[in-house]
Amino acid sequence: MSKFTGFAMKKLNEVGWVEKEKPECGRRDAIIKPLALSPCTSDIHTVWEGAIGDRKDMILGHEAVGIIEEVGPDVKDFKVGDEVIVPAITPDWEDEAAQRGFPSQTTGALGGWKFSNFKDGVFGEVFHVNLADANLAKLPENVKPETAVMLSDMFSTGMMGSENAKIKLGSTVAVIGIGPVGLCSVAGARNLGAGRIFAVGTRPNCVKVAKEYGATDIVNYKEGPIDEQIMEATDNEGVDAVIIAGGNMETWKQAVKMAKAGSVISNVNYLSGADIVPLPREAWGCGMANIDIATGLCPGGRVRMERLASLIEYGRINPDSLITHKFKGFDKVEDALMLMKDKPKDLIKPVVLCD
Ligand code: NDP
Ligand code: ZN
Numbered sequence: 001m002s003k004f005t006g007f008a009m010k011k012l013n014e015v016g017w018v019e020k021e022k023p024e025c026g027r028r029d030a031i032i033k034p035l036a037l038s039p040c041t042s043d044i045h046t047v048w049e050g051a052i053g054d055r056k057d058m059i060l061g062h063e064a065v066g067i068i069e070e071v072g073p074d075v076k077d078f079k080v081g082d083e084v085i086v087p088a089i090t091p092d093w094e095d096e097a098a099q100r101g102f103p104s105q106t107t108g109a110l111g112g113w114k115f116s117n118f119k120d121g122v123f124g125e126v127f128h129v130n131l132a133d134a135n136l137a138k139l140p141e142n143v144k145p146e147t148a149v150m151l152s153d154m155f156s157t158g159m160m161g162s163e164n165a166k167i168k169l170g171s172t173v174a175v176i177g178i179g180p181v182g183l184c185s186v187a188g189a190r191n192l193g194a195g196r197i198f199a200v201g202t203r204p205n206c207v208k209v210a211k212e213y214g215a216t217d218i219v220n221y222k223e224g225p226i227d228e229q230i231m232e233a234t235d236n237e238g239v240d241a242v243i244i245a246g247g248n249m250e251t252w253k254q255a256v257k258m259a260k261a262g263s264v265i266s267n268v269n270y271l272s273g274a275d276i277v278p279l280p281r282e283a284w285g286c287g288m289a290n291i292d293i294a295t296g297l298c299p300g301g302r303v304r305m306e307r308l309a310s311l312i313e314y315g316r317i318n319p320d321s322l323i324t325h326k327f328k329g330f331d332k333v334e335d336a337l338m339l340m341k342d343k344p345k346d347l348i349k350p351v352v353l354c355d
Contacts, residue, residue, distance in 0.1 A: 002021065002022055003019050003020065003021060003022065004019070004020060004022050004124055004125040004126050005017055005018065005019050005020075005124070005125055006018055006020060006059035006060075006120060006121075006123050006124030006125065006127075007059065007060055007061070007123040007124075007333045007334050007337065008057050008058055008059045008060060008120075008123075009046065009047045009055050009057075009058050009060055009116075010056070010057055011054060011055070011056055012047070012048075012050050012054050012055075013047065013048055014047075015047055015060070015334075015337065017334075018057050018059065020057075020059070020120065020124070022126060023120070023126070023127070023128035024128075025070045025071070025072050025128070026072050026128070026130065027072040027073055027074040027075075028072050028074045028075060028130075028131050028132060028133065029071075029072045029075070029128060029129060029130050029131065029132055030068050030069075030070065030071045030072070030075060030078060030084075030128075030129045030132035030136060031068070031069045031070040031071075031126050031127070031128055031129075032064070032066035032067065032068055032069060032084065032086060032122075032126065032127055032128075032129055033066055033067050033069045033125065033126050033354075034064045034065070034066045034122055034123075034124075034125075034127070034330065034354045035064075035065050035066050035067055035083065035145040035353070035354055036064065036065045036066075036144075036145035036146045036148070036149040036351055036352065036353055036354065037061055037063065037064050037122060037123060037149065037330075037333055037336070037351070037352040037354065038063040038064075038149050038150070038152075038154075038336070038349055038350060038351050038352065039060070039061060039063070039123075039333070039336050039337040039339075039340040039350065040061075040062060040063055040088075040153055040154075040340070041179065041180075041181070041270070041340065042062075042116075042153075042270050043060050043061065043062075043116060043337060043340065044337075044340055044341050045270050045272050046060070046116065046117075047060070048341065049272045049273065050272075051270060051271075051272040052117060058116065058118075058119075058120060058121070059116070059120035059121045059122075059123050059124045059127070060116045060121045060123045060337065061115065061116055061121035061122040061123035061124075061333065061337075062088040062089075062113070062115035062116045062117075062121050062122055062152065062153060063088055063122065063149050063150075063152040063153045063154070064086040064122035064127070064149060064152060065083065065084065065085050065086065065139055065145040065146075065148045065149045065152075066083070066084060066086055066122075066127075067081065067082070067083050067084070068080050068081060068082045068083075068084060068132075068136075069126060071132060072132070075132045075133055076133055077132075077133050078132050078133065078136055078138075082138060083138070083139040083145070084136040084137060084138060084139055085136070085137045085138075085139055085148045085149075085151055085152065085305045085309065086122065086129060086135075086136060086152060087135060087137075087152050087153075087156065087298075087299075087300035087301055087302075087304060087305050088113070088115065088152045088153035088156065088157075088298050088300060089103075089104050089112040089113050089114075089153075089156075089297060089298050089299065089300025089301070090112065090114055090115070090129055090130050090131070090135040090300055090301070091103035091104060091106045091111075091112035091131075091134075091135070091300055091301055092106040092107055092111070092112070092130070092131070093106070093131060093134045093301070095107055095111075097111070103299070103300065103301060104296065104297040104298065104299055104300060105297065110297055112297065112300055113297060113298070114130070115127070123333045123337075125330065133302070134301055134302055135300065135301055135302060136302060136305075137302045137305035137306045137309060139309075140309050140312075140313055142313065143309060143312055143313065145353070146320075146323060146326070146351045146353060147312060147319050147320055147323075148309065148312070148319075149351060150180075150319035150320075150322050150323070150349065151305060151308040151309060151312075151319065152305070153298050154180045154181060154183075154184050154319070154322060154349065155184045155187070155308050155311075155317065155319060156298045156299050156300070156304055156305075156308060157181050157184065157268050157297075157298040157299075158180070158181045158182065158183065158184020158185040158186075158187065158188055158245065158268065159184055159185070159187065159188035159191070159308070160188075160268065160296050160298065160299050161175075161181070161182075161184075161185040161188065161243040161244075161245060161266050161267075161268040161296075162185050162188030162189045162191075162192050162194075162241075162243060162266070163188065163192070164264070164266040164294040164295075164296050165189070165241035165242070165243050165264045165265075165266035165294065166241065166264050166294075167188075167189055167192040167193065167194050167240070167241050168193070168240065169193040169195075170193065170194070170195040171193075171194055171195060171239075171240035171241060172194070172195060172196045172197075172198075172234065172237075172239045172240050172241075173189045173194045173196070173197050173198070173239060173240065173241045173242075173243065174197075174198040174200065174219075174226075174230055174239045174241070174242045174243070174255075174258055175189065175197065175198065175199050175200065175210075175215070175243045175245060176200045176221075176226065176242065176243065176244050176245060176246060176247050176251055176254070176255060177200060177201060177244065177245035177246020177247055177269065178199045178200065178201035178203075178206045178207070178209075178210045178215075178245070178246070179201070179203075179206065179245065179246055179348070180322050180348050180349045181245045181246075181268055182199070182200075182201065182206075182210075182243070182245030182246055183206060183209050183210055183213055183322060183348070184213075184322075185243045185245050185268065186199055186210050186213040186214050186215050187213040187214060187317050189214065189241075189243070190213060190214030191311070191316055191317070194214070194241075195216075196216050196217065197214055197215045197216050197217070198215070198216075198217045198218075198219050198230055198233070198239065199211075199215035199217070199218055199219065200218075200219045200220075200221055200226050200246075200247075201218075201220075201221070201246065202220050202221070202222055203345055203346075203347075203348075204345070204346075205324060205345075205346055205347075205348055206348060209321045209322065209348065212318075212321055213317075213321070217233060219233075221247070225254060226251075226254050226258070227253075227254040227255075227257035227258040230258045231257070231258060237260065238257075238258050238259055238260040238263070239258055239259065239260060239263065240260055240262075240263050240264075241263055241264050241265075241266065242255045242258060242259050242263065242264070242265045242266070243266045243267075243268065244265065244266070244267040244268065244269050245268050245269055246269060247269065248273065248274075249271075249273070249274050249276075249277060249278055251269075252277055252278055252279060253278060253279070253280045253283075256279055256280050256283045256284045256291060257280060257283045259291045260291075261285060261289040261290055261291065262289075262290045262291075263290075263291055263292075264291075264292045264293075264294055265291065265292070265293050265294070266293075266294040266295075266296075267293065267294070267295045267296075268295075268296065321348075322348045322349045323348070323349055323350075323351050324346060324347055324348045324349065324350070325339060325347060325349075325350035325351070326350070326351050326352075326353060327350060327351070327352045327353065328352075328353050328355065329352075329353075329354070329355055330352065330354040330355065332352050333352050336350040336351070336352045
């Protein structure tokens with residue numbers, strides 16, 4: 001095959017199929033054929049909200065499990081035919097930002113995010129992965145591709161939200177937004193030892209999975225300001241950690257108002273729709289109340305994927321609960337992406353099983 005097809009952002013607000021030359025492998029790289037794919041809300045922000053600016057004929061998608069079709073001569077640990085989990089974020093591990101401890105930000109802010117940002121994504125019949133030994137993880141034999149594809153971005157990002165929130169044993173946590181990312185933050189909070197976990201959202205499927213993943217209280221943002229609801233439920237104490245995984249700019253004000261002095265607000269939401277993020281000065285202790293704000297891009301790389309896979313293997317997480325819609329056949333990525341755009345009420349995550 002010298003040419004392949006993929007589903008692309010043709011320009012802002014427009015998607016479609018494109019044909020491209022097969023990518024060159026590179027000595028330390030791999031070419032992968034997808035086995036399972038999933039679209040992300042971020043793809044929607046990218047195409048229809050212009051969140052990272054315009055792109056031309058860029059293949060979308062960054063969540064994949066695949067089978068190796070080609071490896072470069074310097075790849076040591078992987079061979080053709082291996083089934084692998086592909087992280088959404090594939091850092092340049094020799095870059096100085098990786099050495100400082102921020103691999104997702106290599107070569108500049110958000111630079112570890114290559115697929116469907118500044119390089120063709122995974123919604124192609126084949127796609128290229130840089131630094132295969134550092135960026136791929138073997139798919140464990142007892143884990144299905146559709147289950148593991150939930151790790152590439154959803155569990156990695158959502159659980160990072162909880163890790164960055166510095167959750168302590170028994171602490172009270174609010175997770176704002178319980179789409180797939182927020183649900184994984186709930187699972188992260190539970191695994192890190194949170195006591196009470198508030199989960200903010202309304203879709204019945206999401207509420208059900210939030211409870212399964214560890215939420216103790218559900219808060220409906222359509223029934224009044226969530227800071228007021230959570231302050232009332234905690235006798236005006238507030239929470240030790242807030243994870244923002246949905247909402248809008250108003251959410252930031254609410255997050256600060258429900259955060260205790262000495263707490264962390266951890267954002268994983270991909271902000272769009274306004275240029276300034278508002279913080280309520282007084283509730284924020286005039287900037288002196290140790291209400292810290294943490295941000296982060298999904299962690300990528302091999303060790304991260306191996307560790308998340310271990311959470312599946314040892315029964316700590318059940319990603320299958322996120323999968324509400326299954327499509328069969330690679331050409332269905334278009335339908336899966338449009339479903340993600342339309343967000344019907346019963347959707348959490350769609351998966352495409354390629355054949
Ligand atoms: P969803 O759109 O599926 O979920 C959003 C959630 O926010 C839903 O639970 C929704 O509630 C809730 N919500 C909507 N409006 C409000 C409001 N006003 N107040 C409180 N909650 C509200 O998104 P995903 O879970 O797929 O993704 C979440 C975010 O994470 C996206 O912005 C995505 O781009 C980003 N992301 C970031 C990454 C990173 O590396 N940092 C990586 C991947 C994704 P309801 O139940 O009513 O729908
Ligand atoms: Zn994503």
